[in-house]
Amino acid sequence: FGSLATKVERNPSFSSLNSDDLSYFKGVLGEKNVVQDEDRLETANIDWMHKYKGFSKLLLLPRNTEEVSKILEYCNSRRLAVVPQGGNTGLVGGSVPVFDEVIINVGSMNKIIAFDKVSGILVCEAGCILENLISYLDNQGFVMPLDLGAKGSCQIGGNVSTNAGGLRFVRYGSLHGNVLGLEAVLANGDVLDMLGTLRKDNTGYDLKHLFIGSEGSLGIVTKVSILTPPKLSSVNIAFLACEDYLSCQKLLSEAKRKLGEILSAFEFLDSHAMDLVLNHLEGVRNPLSSAVHNFYLLIETTGSDESYDKEKLEAFLLHSMESGLISDGVLAQDINQASSFWRIREGVPEALMRAGPVYKYDLSLPVEKMYSLVEEMRARLGQSANVVGYGHLGDGNLHLNVSAPRYDDTILAQIEPYVYEWTSKHRGSISAEHGLGLMKANEIFYSKSHGTVQLMASIKKLLDPNGILNPYKVLPRSLLSYS
Ligand code: FAD
Ligand code: 2HG
Ligand code: ZN
Structure with a gap:
């Protein structure tokens, strides 16, 4: 495990579970919603990446708001720390316990x-x-x-x-x-x-x-x-290749201008990400017949006029091909091909997982600077790791992933704090969309001012004076000492 748990100390003000606690929970939730089964707990204690691991002995499954209220009120009065868990697909170690926190999952509340x-x-x-x-x-x-x-x-x-x-x-x-x-x-x-x-x-x-x-x-x-927006009748998806990052950028500006009102996704992956998907996921193939490319883009349009939308996208692609921005491309001909294009992009995290241990960075950066970081990291790490760049280019959100043979402090020291400093220097965010969790709680200052973080900590203390809710996460541990 690449867990940080060893570097975090359990807050001594928290209690440990006793048999009265279990009786109380069983009384409120019923026996079967108070889970102590080791296999179920093993899954709930480990995150999606298998990087963070806690040691909770209890998973609670409330069925309505009143039950959530009763169990939280009880945990608060007993100073039992809790971790709210949903699908446990979070990527920053926020959804699993660090020590013995009680896991609360509202999965039965699904109406x-x-x-x-x-x-x-x-x-x-x-x-x-x-x-x-x-x-x-x-x-x-x-x-x-x-x-x-x-x-x-x-x-x-x-x-x-x-x-x-x-x-x-x-x-x-x-x-x-x-x-x-x-x-x-x-x-x-x-x-x-x-x-x-x-x-x-x-x-x-x-x-x-x-x-x-x-x-x-x-x-x-x-x-x-x-x-929720209405479902529109015409969806088109193109899978394209670019040979350099500048072309990807130019294509994005063009797409915003020429496809503006119908553009519904603009995603990219580099050749390293593509190789991982092709090598680690079954049944996935490169839809572009011509050899290997440096960058791949997935552009989707959603609109209400089938012939107008298609014509627009085709004209955009033809123009981009003629001006040399894209070197190859294919338009999905049916729904199966469309989902096979999405499978490639959506499959990158899974392919990375199968490739082995991975260090994930989820950054907001100015689009024009974004890929320089990937190249710099590649130069810094040399042969010791595979540096992969992909993400939501249309939103200025890079997923920089470093796939390594093992979790290794030497590799980590090459990446951090360099990546955070680089991001801060370019006025980016160290978490575009995944959150801070356990992984980045102490790094918040790279993206937020001291005054802002202090106010966040005051709000946390006001709403959760005993600090029982998802402790050790989000805010720096130095600001969260409770008396
Ligand atoms: P969990 O992982 O269980 O929890 C996440 C956090 O929310 C934890 O801090 C937890 O304590 C808290 N939490 C959960 N439920 C509750 C609740 N009811 N009340 C209060 N707190 C709660 N993220 C993106 O932003 N964009 C993506 O494109 C994206 N793609 C992903 C693809 C894959 C394959 C994977 C594995 C993850 C991806 N993620 C992405 C990460 C993302 O954070 C989650 O997938 C998702 O939003 C988390 O939902 P969850 O129910 O799994 O929450
Ligand atoms: C995605 O966009 C997710 O695929 C996961 O946000 C990103 O694995 C990652 O780094
Ligand atoms: Zn993402």
């Missing part, structure tokens, strides 16, 4: 509460799996404004708590815009009803935003209301 076909507003419980919401909406003629490779496991509560970005951000924007309301339970068990379904509501501070992206450190999200 759709309401859907308004006129406004497109969906209200649902936080444990709904993203893919189920996507299918539900598809049947209603709508789409989720959020899509990502982990959709089969991640929960909407986890998505909201990480403020996940994903593959359609370039079109629909952040969850801070799309989430219209939510219900959350605070550490002391108080239920905050902010489950509004209004697009406009300027009645004072909009506190729901505190919970969007706070990674379970301020409360447990139990319900969400979200604005």
